[in-house]
Amino acid sequence: MNPGAGTVVARPATPADEELLRAWRNDEQTRRWSRSNAVLAAADHHAWLTRTLADPHRHLWVVEQDEAPVATVRHDRIAPGRYEVSVTVAPEVRGRGWAAPALRTAQCALQRVDPGLSVIEAHIRVEHGASMAVFERSGYRRVGADDNGLVLLELAV
Ligand SMILES: CC(C)(COP(=O)(O)OP(=O)(O)OC[C@H]1O[C@@H](n2cnc3c(N)ncnc32)[C@H](O)[C@@H]1OP(=O)(O)O)[C@@H](O)C(=O)NCCC(=O)NCCS
Numbered sequence: 001m002n003p004g005a006g007t008v009v010a011r012p013a014t015p016a017d018e019e020l021l022r023a024w025r026n027d028e029q030t031r032r033w034s035r036s037n038a039v040l041a042a043a044d045h046h047a048w049l050t051r052t053l054a055d056p057h058r059h060l061w062v063v064e065q066d067e068a069p070v071a072t073v074r075h076d077r078i079a080p081g082r083y084e085v086s087v088t089v090a091p092e093v094r095g096r097g098w099a100a101p102a103l104r105t106a107q108c109a110l111q112r113v114d115p116g117l118s119v120i121e122a123h124i125r126v127e128h129g130a131s132m133a134v135f136e137r138s139g140y141r142r143v144g145a146d147d148n149g150l151v152l153l154e155l156a157v
Pocket of ligand 1: 029030033085086087088089090093094095096097098099100128129130131133134137
């Protein structure tokens with residue numbers, strides 16, 4: 001599965017995505033770069049997904065190519081028109097250039113649910129080379145550091 005070879009859409013996540021999202025969340029590379037590195041238990045993940053799907057300020061997308069899931073993108077509203085983004089590409093398709101199209105497709109979906117979208121920010125560890133490359137190639141600009149010492153990048157939409 002490679003970008004450009006089929007129809008790519010971002011759809012809202014549903015309770016049926018629970019196992020898929022937990023597998024991606026507990027993948028070793030994902031844990032390595034996330035704020036909490038511990039393996040997430042099934043019950044905790046279930047509670048997180050239930051809260052997430054009920055939260056009007058959080059949009060969780062599953063990006064699919066020809067209905068096969070390739071990535072998940074999360075947008076958290078932090079102020080009117082301003083969102084924080086995070087992306088996880090399916091472990092089995094990493095390194096094939098999926099992150100940028102996944103971000104772009106989810107951004108279009110977000111814009112449809114919030115036409116007032118104006119800024120998307122990302123908080124990335126400077127040593128996470130692949131992630132920095134993806135966001136900078138997607139047009140995000142470094143604007144400084146956040147309170148935790150992560151690089152703060154912004155995209156003006
Ligand atoms: C980070 C992640 C999103 C990247 O997605 P991906 O689809 O595998 O990435 P790509 O195939 O588009 O490659 C990304 C870029 O990083 C580069 N890259 C890969 N490893 C790198 C490294 N160690 N250092 C620097 N650049 C690196 C690639 O060459 C590519 O750049 P290019 O297109 O300019 O050549 C994906 O690996 C992932 O989901 N990881 C786990 C979760 C995570 O870390 N999310 C990010 C936190 S927001």
